[in-house]
Amino acid sequence: MxxxxxxxxxxxxxxxxxxxxxxxxxxxxxxxxxxxxxxxxxxxxxxxxxxxxxxxxxxxxxxxxxxxxxxxxxxxxxxxxxxxxxxxxxxxxxTLDALAYNLAYSSGIICPILDALRNNIYTAFYTFEGEDLKRISDYMVISIDKLINKLKDEKAVHFIGDGTGKFKDILKSNISGSYFAPCHLNFxxxxxxxxxxxxxxxxxxxxxxxxxxxxxLRKSQAEREYDMKMGLISNE
Known part of the structure; x- marks a missing residue:
């Protein structure tokens, strides 16, 4: 095929x-x-x-x-x-599944991160079971601080995606078992x-x-700006 x-x-x-x-x-x-x-x-x-x-x-x-x-x-x-x-x-x-598959057969947790602006990221957690990629979390949009809190005790976390350049330092300093994909795999x-x-x-x-x-996972920028204008959400 x-x-x-x-x-x-x-x-x-x-x-x-x-x-x-x-x-x-x-x-x-x-x-x-x-x-x-x-x-x-x-x-x-x-x-x-x-x-x-x-x-x-x-x-x-x-x-x-x-x-x-x-x-x-x-x-x-x-x-x-x-x-x-x-x-x-x-x-x-x-997109997150495809990013995780770039790191096929890695041990530990694979964590693709895409920049969602305002210190937020799109992410999900994956592992490989034999030749099969398994997603072990929901698709999420969360803050980088919440991501660190979820992963700080893991022994091995492989990060990949366009958010790695922006957040590498804070992830590395807070997650001792963090590893980062080379640049040619970060899309x-x-x-x-x-x-x-x-x-x-x-x-x-x-x-x-x-x-x-x-x-x-989240509303568009135009939708968020409209909601803020109408007082439906706060400007955070």
């Missing part, structure tokens, strides 16, 4: 084509690019480089967040459009996303194009 996967949940944009257990190609940009401008050219370039047409793809995988509201909408709508146009199945996978690679999605599609698991929505 051959799948096309994309991740647009953060500032990085990534697309990949996987055929069973073989990565045919992957393109990633992580430099102030607008996803709405570069995503389709990235997909076209990738398919052309590996001599495939969109009709050669058997299924599609999209990131569903959490992450950038705009980026997620662009990515998921693009993949849904391709799925609808080709009548091929579609599945979405959490959700489309290949990791695709591998997880491929496994689901092979099991016959697919999503309804009309029902599938991103995982936001």
């Amino acid at each position: 051959r799948v096309l996967s994309i991740d647009t949940a953060t500032e990085a944009a990534s697309c990949a084509v996987i055929e069973d257990n073989k990565l045919l190609g992957e393109i990633t940009f992580n430099f102030e690019k607008q996803h709405s401008v570069i995503l389709m050219p990235m997909i076209d370039n990738l398919l052309g480089s590996i001599h495939l047409d969109i009709s050669d793809i058997d299924g599609f995988v999209s990131s569903k967040g959490p992450g950038s509201f705009t980026g997620l909408r662009i990515g998921m709508s693009t993949i849904k459009g391709l799925s609808f146009g080709t009548q091929k199945p579609f599945i979405s996978v959490s 959700a690679r489309a290949s990791s996303l695709g591998q997880l999605g491929l496994g689901l599609l092979k099991q016959g698991i697919a999503e309804d194009l009309n029902q599938s929505t991103p995982i936001y």
Whole structure:
């Protein structure tokens, strides 16, 4: 089975084509690019480089967040459009799951962290059981202080994601068993996303194009500003 996967949940944009257990190609940009401008050219370039047409793809995988509201909408709508146009199945996978899968077979807890602004992060906790990635917590948006409180007694915690650069010092000083992924792994690679999605599609698991929505975990900035204006929440 051959799948096309994309991740647009953060500032990085990534697309990949996987055929069973073989990565045919992957393109990633992580430099102030607008996803709405570069995503389709990235997909076209990738398919052309590996001599495939969109009709050669058997299924599609999209990131569903959490992450950038705009980026997620662009990515998921693009993949849904391709799925609808080709009548091929579609599945979405959490950005946090894909980040954790970048550290496949690590011992201890894997903790992906995405910057959610105002000292908050998007996160979840994972472990590997044999070859299987297991999520052992809910998807969360919490403060960095609360994260430290949850993990401070763990013997080994592997941090990964775009929040590591911002919070590395405080995590390292408060969690003695903390380890940090190298920079080339700190974004959700489309290949990791695709591998997880491929496994689901092979099991016959697919999503309804009309029902599938991103995982936001929190309201958008515009919604929060409106709530503050109306006195529904405090400006914290």
